[in-house]
Amino acid sequence: MKLQDKVGIITGSASGIGRGMALAMAKEGAHIAIVDINEEKGNETLAEINQYAEGMLFIKDISVKENVREIVTDVVEKFGRLDILVNNAHASKQAPFVETTEDMLDLSFNTGFYPTFHFMQAAYPELKKSQGKVINFASGAGIDGQATQTSYAAAKEAIRGISRVTANEWGPDGINVNLISPIALTEGVKAWSESAPEMYDAMVKNIPLRRLGDPEQDIGRAAVFLASSDSDFITGQTIMVDGGTIKLH
Template sequence: MRLEGKVAIVTGGAGGIGRGIALAMAKEGAHVAIVDVNEENGKKTLEEVNQFTEGMLFIKDISVKENIETMVSEIVSRFGKIDVLVNNAHASKNVPFTETTMEHFDLSFGTGFYPTFHFMKACYPELKKTKGKVINFASGAGLEGQVTQASYAAAKEAIRAISRVAANEWGPDGINVNLISPIALTPGVEYWRDHNKEAYDAMVQKIPLRRLGDPEQDIGRTAVFLASDDANYMTGQTIMVDGGSVKLR
């Protein structure tokens, strides 16, 4: 019960990596506020979370700043505090660089970068009180410049940039800000695998550990570590949870 009594927000928590993190934290005793736009999956994940602890579910569009401020207020009203903020939600479209438009950047920054920024600002007063943790998400797309991912890579690297700034500015407040850069076998990847077996197998062969991460056991457990007191002396770091695919220097 490494997170017993703590209160965590997980955006994009209804499915995939977000669900894995929500469940991993709930099993360690944290109250989890799930934020997503998928009501059906959100309700299912909330039911799973409630088997271990008390959770909340918000079906809200996080591209709207006012929604973020309202949710933070409601979470504090319900649980009395915020200890952990996990900014996992992000949507984007992959197209070649020359076909990338402002609409693609608006989608990626509107669902990923700006909500991360607004959630961090809205939660800061509470995180300062609890000496809390922020866990943001990076990607190999930005670190390696993967093809067809200009808008996604740009937003992810922008998130890394503000995370490092916040780590420096908020360090004296006792707030830790770190990032996870994952590769995981999410439902979306499973669907792609089932329809593109050769491409999937080729991708796996490029991963030193020869598998994709499990959203709960691999990514979720890393998030639990970063949210726990065991990570109190880590901040401003990008943690690669990708089977060894990218090795930072």
């Protein structure tokens, strides 16, 4: 029970990678606040979480700054502390660079970068008290500069930038700030694999381990590691949980 009685907030955790991390952490004893806009999926995941630890559910738009502050306040009021912050939620639209619009950039930054920024600011006083852990999300789209991913890549690299800054600034407070860059077999990817099997197979062949990660067993376990005392001497790092697809130097 690596996270016994720890308290965490995970955004975008009703399904996909977020759900996988929530389950993995709950099974290690953590109380998890699920933050999402999908109420049906959120309630399903909350029911699963409650089998292992006490959970909370927030159906809120985290692009609204005031909602972010309310979530942090409500979690601390209920559990008395905050140990783990996972900024996972993000939405974007793909387009070639010359066809990328400011609206596309706004969508990506308002659902990914700014919520990460606002959650980190709101959570900092509590994370300082608990000497807590922040897990943000990077992407190969930004690290590798994938075509048609301008808005997503820009926001993800901005998140990497503030993660490195806060790793330096918050290190003396005992707060660790790291990132996960994943490849995972989520519900969306499964649907895509069925509609475009040749493209899916080609993608898998480019992964050295020849498979996509499981949201709970692969991405979730990596998140448990970064949220636990096992990672106390690691900060400011981008952890590639992608089957070896990208090797950082």
